[in-house]
Amino acid sequence: MWIVEMADKMRWKRTAQILVVGxxxxxxxxxxxxGWRDASxxxxxxxxxLLVASFALALAFWFATGIGWNLLVRYLGGSLTLRKxxxxxxLSNLGWYVPGKVWYAVGRAYLARQxxxxxxxxxxSVVMEIVLSLTSSxxxxxxxxxxxxxxxxxxxxxxxxxxxxxxxxxxxxALMTRTLTFVxxxxxxxxxxxxxxxxxxTMLGLLVGYLFIWGFVGAAFxxxxxxxxxxxxxxxxxxxxxxxxxxxxxxxxxxxxxxGVREGAMxxxxxxxxxxxxxxxAAILFRLWLVLAEVLWAAVAIRRNxxxxxxxxxxxxxxxxxxxxxxx
Numbered sequence: 276m277w278i279v280e281m282a283d284k285m286r287w288k289r290t291a292q293i294l295v296v297g298x299x300x301x302x303x304x305x306x307x308x309x310g311w312r313d314a315s316x317x318x319x320x321x322x323x324x325l326l327v328a329s330f331a332l333a334l335a336f337w338f339a340t341g342i343g344w345n346l347l348v349r350y351l352g353g354s355l356t357l358r359k360x361x362x363x364x365x366l367s368n369l370g371w372y373v374p375g376k377v378w379y380a381v382g383r384a385y386l387a388r389q390x391x392x393x394x395x396x397x398x399x400s401v402v403m404e405i406v407l408s409l410t411s412s413x414x415x416x417x418x419x420x421x422x423x424x425x426x427x428x429x430x431x432x433x434x435x436x437x438x439x440x441x442x443x444x445x446x447x448x449a450l451m452t453r454t455l456t457f458v459x460x461x462x463x464x465x466x467x468x469x470x471x472x473x474x475x476x477t478m479l480g481l482l483v484g485y486l487f488i489w490g491f492v493g494a495a496f497x498x499x500x501x502x503x504x505x506x507x508x509x510x511x512x513x514x515x516x517x518x519x520x521x522x523x524x525x526x527x528x529x530x531x532x533x534x535g536v537r538e539g540a541m542x543x544x545x546x547x548x549x550x551x552x553x554x555x556x557a558a559i560l561f562r563l564w565l566v567l568a569e570v571l572w573a574a575v576a577i578r579r580n581x582x583x584x585x586x587x588x589x590x591x592x593x594x595x596x597x598x599x600x601x602x603x
Contacts, residue, residue: 325502329561332495333568339488341365341572343407346484347400348392350477359390362576369573372566373533381582399455403481406454409526410442411485412519415493419516419544446482492565493518499561504553517544538562 345360357364363386370379380401387397417438420431444450451473493515500506500514521540525533538558545554 316490318506320503322502325388325498326560328351329499329502330435330564330568332491332498333561333564334571336488337365337368337565337568337572339491343481343484343488344400345406347407347481348396350481351389351396351398351399351403353392353400355387355390355392358579360387362579363387363390363392365569365576367571368569372534373531402455403451406445406451407478407481407485409523410445411482411489412523413438414442414482414486414522415489415519416516418512419520422513422548442482446478447474448475448478451478469523489519490515495564496557499564500549500557503556504550506549514545517541520544534562548593554584 298429341361341364344364345355345357348355348360353360363383367383367386370382372451373379380398383401384397385392387398417435420435490508494511496518497506497511506514518541521537522533524540525535525537528536530536541558542551542554545558
C-alpha cells in the first residue's frame with residue numbers, strides 16, 4: 276500500500292514541477308518577446324573582448340566552487356584527493372539540469388563512493404554546501420538593499436541587520452548540527468554516524484571563501500552586461516547583488532538549475548534601472564556562458580579520467596608482457 280501512496284505522491288510532485296516550469300517558461304518567453312520588440316530601437320554596441328573576459332571569469336567561478344566543496348570534504352575528514360574530488364564535483368554538477376533538485380547530490384554521493392569516499396561525509400558536505408551557498412548569496416544580495424530605500428525607507432537597515440544575524444545563526448555549529456540531523460532522518464536508508472564536531476571559526480572562514488566565490492560570478496555577469504551596455508564600475512556591487520538574489524529565487528523553485536526563474540528575476544530587477552533589451556540579452560547569454568563553462572570542466576574531468584584509465588591499462592599490459600617474457 277505504501278508503494279502505491281509513494282507513487283501517487285511522486286506523480287503529483289512531477290505534475291507540480293511541470294506546471295511550475297511551464298509557467299516560468301511562459302512568462303520568461305513573454306518578457307523576452309516584449310523586450311525584443313524594443314531591441315530594434317536599441318543601439319547595440321557589443322564588445323567581444325568583454326564577452327571573452329566574462330567567459331574566463333565563469334570558468335574561474337566553477338573552478339572556485341569545486342575547490343570550495345573539496346575543502347568542505349577535507350574539513351569533514353574525507354579521503355578524496357583534489358583531482359578525484361574535482362572530477363566528482365564537475366561530473367555530478369550536471370545533475371542540476373535534471374528536474375528534482377536532488378540528482379546532483381545523488382550523483383555526487385555515487386561517484387565519490389566509487390572513489391572510496393565515505394557516503395556520510397559526502398552527504399554532509401552537500402548539505403553544508405547548500406547552507407553556505409544560500410547564506411553567502413543572501414549576504415551578497417543585501418548589497419542591493421539601498422535600491423529599496425525609496426520604498427522601505429529606514430526599514431532597509433533593519434532588513435540588512437536581519438539578513439546578517441540569520442546568516443550568522445545558520446552557520447552556528449548548534450543549528451548546523453540540528454540541520455544535518457534532520458536531513459539524516461528524512462533521507463532513506465540506515466542511520467549513519469554524525470561527522471566530527473563543527474567549529475564556528477572554521478564555518479565563518481568558509482563563509483568568507485564562498486563570498487569570494489560569489490564575487491567571481493558577480494564580476495562575470497557585470498563584465499558580460501558591460502559587453503552589451505556600458506556601466507560604470509560603481510554598479511558592480513549592485514549587479515552582483517541582484518544576480519545573487521536572482522540565484523536564490525531560482526534555487527528555491529523546482530525549475531531545473533533555476534532555469535527561467537533566475538533570468539526572469541534578473542530582467543525584472545535590473546530592467547527597472549537599465550534598458551530591458553540589454554538586460555534580457557545579458558541574462559540569457561550569461562546562462563549559456565555558465566552552462567558551457569560547466570560542460571567544459573566536465574569534459575576535462577572525463578578526458579583526464581579516460582587518460583588515467585588508459586595509462587593504467589597500458590601499465591597492466593606492459594607488466595603482463597614482462598611476466599610472459601620471464602616465463603619464456
